[in-house]
Amino acid sequence: MAAAAAALLLLLLAAAAGPGRVGAGRARRDALREELLLSPLPAGDVAATFQFRTRWDADLPRGAVSHYRLFPKALGRLVAALGVQELHLALTQGFWRTRTWGQPPLQAPAGAELWVWFQPTVTDVDKAWKELSNILSGIFCASLNFIDSTNTVTPTASFKPLGLANGTDHHLLRYAVLPREVVCTENLTPWKKLLPCGSKAGLAVLLKAERLFHSSYHSQAVHIRPICRDASCLAVSWELRQTLTVVFDTFSSGQGKKDWSLFKMFSRTLTDACPLASQSKVYVDISPKNKEKELLEVTPAPASVYEAIVQGDKRTYAVYDLLSPSLFNTSRSLNVQLKWKRPQDTELPTPVLHAQRYVSGYGLQTGEISTLIYNTHPYRAFPVMLLETVPWYLRLYVHTLTIITKGKENKPSYIHYQPAQDRRRPHLLEMLIQLPANSVTKITIQFERALLKWTEYTPDPNHGFYVSSSVLSALVPSVIAMKDVDVEQSPLFTSL
């Protein structure tokens, strides 16, 4: 009875709220947060990660909404028209050196990567996928239109929806990587255009193409996913996350000094926050290394310091809030500078998991793909899921698949292999492998090159053939238990 009364009350409230919305100043149903994380890497590199999160309290795919404010119309229409549940697109130039730089804040393989979950209402997923990649190709000026059945796979276990999802029917998932894709200015401009403030105000002012592409690593991404609107999770909101990671080699460009500043890296400084953003912050990683006292000095002095535990490490971040009026009182612009008090060559502790891959063998007929996965944890074993997509013209010999750990054969506990069909689909190999503590696991598989028709050779044959990166998903048990915090409020680096 009490429950019925409560439900009735709720209905009444909803009815009352309906017409009231139109009259008074309408509540904003969308919000933008911008963040920049600057973290010094060993050997004098600096990683800058931008994140722009647009959140919209609207039920996008129903097609009922067509009035956009902060959320870009081009992407909104795409999601609505093609029944996209979740979309992840990353365009990357260069490799993230996990071994020396540590785990990246945002993972992306070299080239273009696109993976999409479609809604269960989509009947012809392949058609929607084709259409989607063509439209995205137009929006981002990238060669995503080359995504077709020969490089698309449907992984069964490696990918999970990152947003709200009722089920995980893998038939609704499509994954493709174009390892050849070169990322350049023409991809950055449309990406910037999706930001409500463009590159006119806020953190995006720093995104100057000539500096961003003069770097060791550049990765830009777009993620769209549905999230809970509030703690009760009765309604769905849509989140668009635009991220951009860039690694500058300040050591070689700064005459042997590791000191850096915003101006040195981006040749711009920050003058204001985007007026549409409800949050605009710059974080600088000033965690002391080796338990010693402060080695580095940031100017201007940060208004606050944030401490967080990231991947088991305690980190300290200097926080600059661009929305706080006091920040621009003293000087008109913010140019964060970092100076090392004394030279230091501390290495980051090697990350727990990292991997490398190479092709061995000689000649043009046969070869062998070798993957080395390192687990450096002193006492913990990890199960990892390895996904390999190999183009059809490399004919894999599955019987030559060997997995060797510490000189012994390691049998995968789950294996899913879908053989290639010539000119139709690529090889898909998924394996769940147990990595013992402090070990190196070597996975090898032999292949033979198929004879290609003359039209099938890619341009610039001197490049050879590209094979897309494999995907390594691991369940790394966090040192801290997952806390029930509002993820929406937490800054970029804790969302890993």
Place this chain on the structure above:
Amino acid sequence: APSPVLSAVPAERARGRRAALSFAAIAVVLGLPLWWRTTETYRAALPYADIDGLGQLPFQLAVPVAVVFAPGAVPGDLPKPLPFKDVQEMETSVNRERPLQLSLRLLSLLGEADAALCPLQDASLGALTMYVVPKTSSLLPQGISVYVGKHRGALVRAGGGLAALRTRLRQLTQVMSFTTSSIAAALSDRVPDGQLGPDARRHLKSSLGYEITFSLLNPDPKSHVVDWDIEDAVNRYVQPVLDKLSLVANFSVDSQILYYAILGVTPRFDKESSSFLLSAHSLPHVINPVEARLGSSAASLYPVLNFLLYVPERSHSPLYIQDKDGAPVSTNAFHSPRWGGIMVYNVEAPASPQASLPLHVDVDMVRVMEVFLAQLRLLFGLSREELPPEFLLESPGSEGLADWELDRLLWAHTVENIATVSTTLTSLAQLLDKIGNIVIKDDVASEVYRAVASAQSAMAKLATGHLHSAFQASKEAVTSSERAFFDPSLLHLLYFPDDQKFAIYIPLFLPMAVPILLSLAKIVRETRQRKKEPTKMD
């Protein structure tokens, strides 16, 4: 004794000759046809003659008009008995080079006011009903002799003889269905420039669908927080018009707010009025920089109609648009043919200069939508033409357009569709004729056949005055012809240059062809020698 060379043995030589001949024979008899068959490009037959015919056929449009006489309004010289059929023809040629001639036929069914004879309103599209009322009737106001209603009917005051009535009816029919100029405007892409009025190219091209995008441009979000209730405004003002137009095409409406989007020209400051001015000649430069921000209509192929509401920056307000004579435009808006419209919405300066920024602005949507709807009508070519003063037109009301205006649109779009199909198919046929490498698959061919058949049936329907089915057929024809024209299979072998062909074939054929040809040459030489030898013996 030296052993004889193998080839010197006559039996061996004969065998070698036979072998060489049989190799050559196999290569010619089996190899060549096989090679020919396997490398042939498949080309399905296309109705070239019919496609040519489509472009040659003159357009014949017939408007069924029913004329109903009120008692006492029948002209004296009307032939008896009633009802009878009267066909008025009018021929005009739109294009001198191509016989795209137009004959407007008015099928007048004349009858007396009789409920049994004439149903009150003919419901079908394009059919007009005209009621002739007596000269002294008080139904029409003083000085008005023609009244055009909201639907497909009109009242005409009787007067004069049959000839005068005929001219009047023809004039009225042209107002309510089509004129030579409206058809010429629909064919504007195929007509030389000189023959067209300035408005002819303003109209949107006929399409199966349109996307309407309302964009609010706020170049200065630091000073202005602009809110517009676009959802409500669209439902209230735009949707009724689009519901009416849904017969013509599919419409989708959306809106967006763009920040930091600026116009391409810096407005001039005018000291007298202490305002900023955009002169008419700088307006063409306004659109391009904005257009880059509007976003592509990536999800569909339909043309986009853009309506922009521009709230000028604080440093450039108020901003007024000047016309060619330097007078400010009262609506502060302008439109760009086939693209859309832009309206400048000035924000009143706060009463006190100390008012804190940002300023909150709520857009008056009634004012904005009035302008945008007028522009929408203009873009669709629904502007009302100058009419003689004795004509009275009923205002279309909340629906935004009268039934007969919809008919006008349909007539023009049907003609345009057929002309588009004819050009598409003609250029496709020319292209296929010119480049022999293009594969014509069966489904492409069937689309071409379907397009031709639909276009022909649309023309036949137009000639008999069945506007609705003619329009549907023309739509189908457009769809099929576009599908055929843009079929990706046409491109498969398009870029297959001859030098590459030789680069592929020579390594394949040369090793095989050289021995065969050499041995054939040798056989020929030997036979010739043998023929000579007996003459020597003699």
